[in-house]
Amino acid sequence: MEEAVSAKMELEDRLIPYNDRKFVLRKLLRLPLTALGHLVIHWASKYGVESRSGFARIQASVETLQKRRVKRRILATRIILDYWPRGMYLYQLAQIDCYLLVHRPSLHYWASSTAWNAKNEKQIMHLDFDNFVQRLKEDLQTLYLCNVHSFKHPEMPLLICRVQLFDHSNKFRADPARSLDGSSSLNAPIEHQLISRSPYYIAFPLNSPNIIHSPDEDSYAKLILQSVQKIYSEREPVMLRPNQTIAVRSLEALQILQGASRHSSALGPWACYAGVSFEISPLGKIERHESMRGRRVLSSSGDLPDDSLPEAKRLRHEKAMVRFKGSREGVMKRKAYETKRFIQRIHNPDKEPSASADESEINISKYSSLIPVEKVEFTLTKDLSPASRQVSVRFKFRGKDVFGGLHELCDKELIQVEKVPGWLAGENGADSGTIINGEFINCTQKGGLL
Known part of the structure; x- marks a missing residue:
């Protein structure tokens, strides 16, 4: 495996780093069966498998397991023990982490930074993403062994980089003491000499001066952000300034707050301006306008007859909905639709959507916020x-x-x-x-x- 490390300290995708099988298995078990099946077919077509089964046989086997809806542990165990028993490639480990980021978005915390130019103005970051990723690799490789994996988020307008840095193990950097058989420990395979750091994620919203990233603050995280700043500054000098101290668990919420979204500046009672629902359409019926038909308001005196209590309760709930959500309808239908679409596209991409299914099947509370704050x-x-x-x-x-x-x-x-x-x-x-x-x-x- 020595050839998997280039002169520029680049770790190739085909390197098999040392990893605890149980740790990898736990990650695989967090993914749905459909995602595991897609990964197996993709990996088998890209790298082949170490068992005697050919690609067609592997594909048929995976499809059979998915049709039978077996427990995901069966396929995950086959991945570890049958298909790639010597270990997972760096590329495979990176894809597992990226799939987890999409399928289990609450596993990670996120922070953000803003790019400021020399005029102390926010600088929108327009990137040639493929070239940027290549330059990021080259810059980090001058200091550390690293592996960079990038992808486009399937649901949100985000381009995401997963950066993993590696160190040499101290026991291989110590005095070249001889082992019991007289050989030097420095002759150990490169995959056993490496210690991997936790992956660091950087997400780039489209047409935004902000970047979203892992909240780590150690020297490795600072090095990666400095590299991002250095590469972008080749076009126009910018500085990255952290935006907030409290990390957010929801990537979707931070994408709305830091991305190119009207909702980032219109939340709570002002949300109607982001959704352009504060006024009727120019083509709408003018007699339906509030100025024409009037508006019922809730009396604050409390002297309401018994037969008006249901109406008073409705008006009170509408007032609270407008206060917190910006409109009388709230965001329940929107969140139900987005959740249903996410389940269809991410968890069941091969399943035809049911015509009878509607948003009511998704359990969304009417109190749910567009951006849940923890x-x-x-x-x-x-x-x-x-x-x-x-x-x-x-x-x-x-x-x-x-x-x-x-x-x-x-x-x-x-x-x-x-x-x-x-x-x-x-x-x-x-x-x-x-x-x-x-x-x-x-x-x-x-x-x-x-």
């Missing part, structure tokens, strides 16, 4: 009077969907929706901040540029 902090600061000192109250929220939970509490009348400020309704997305006399100020990370 943790956010606010510091409320206010001057009570000129004579008294400043008072500060700190709020820490944790959960699967913080603002969705607050929305539900409003529907249960545990919170008065009329008194919910915009920063508590999610208009600032995942950003934490300080509220001084009612004005939200974003918390920015201290420190300079990379």
Whole structure:
């Protein structure tokens, strides 16, 4: 395997690094059976298999297992023990990680950085992606053994790089002490001399000045981001500045916040402006306009007769929906459609969509936010009077969907929706901040540029 390492410290895709079989098996078991089948067929056509079975036989076997809907462990075990018993190639390991990133998006945390040019303006990063990946390889190879795998996300407008750096094991870099049989430990195969670092991911939204990346802050992560900055600066000098301190688990949420999306600047009660639903179409019926037909409002007096209670409840729920989601319809139908499409395209690509299936089959709560925020902090600061000192109250929220939970509490009348400020309704997305006399100020990370 020495030929798998070039003079530029590049690790070829066909290198078989040392890996614990149980560790690889656990990764394979996280993928659905359809994804495992696609990977096996692709790998068999690209590299062949080490068993006596030919490609046609492997393909037929995989299709049979998928039709029988066997447990994924059966196919995963065959991959490890029958098809590639000597170990998985670097290319295969990279593809497993990338498939996991798509099929199990909640396994990773994400941060983001913004490119700023010499005029202190955000610089949209237009990339020749293939050339960029090649230049990234060449730059990193001057310092470390590395492997770079890139792909386009099948559901989101993202170009993603998986970068893995390798070190030589210390036991092979020590004094060349002789082993029991008199041979030097430096003669060990290259795959046994390498220690792999955790893969680092970089996602490039289209037409955006931001990049999304793993939240690691060690020297290896800084080296990779510096290399990205250096390569892009060959066209126009830029600096990468980190955007936030709290990592986000949802890649989709960060893509909306940092990508070329109208929703990045219109969240919570302002979401109707991102969806252009704040006004009727110029071709719509003018008599349906709110200014013509009027609008029913909920009386705050509470003196409502019993027969109007269902209507009052509906109006109260509509008010909360507009406050947190920006429209009376909310985002439930949109999220149900996107979830159904994701399942169809990613988990069941070979299955014909059912005509009878609809969004109601997808279990989406009406309180679900377009961008679920898991943790956010606010510091409320206010001057009570000129004579008294400043008072500060700190709020820490944790959960699967913080603002969705607050929305539900409003529907249960545990919170008065009329008194919910915009920063508590999610208009600032995942950003934490300080509220001084009612004005939200974003918390920015201290420190300079990379």
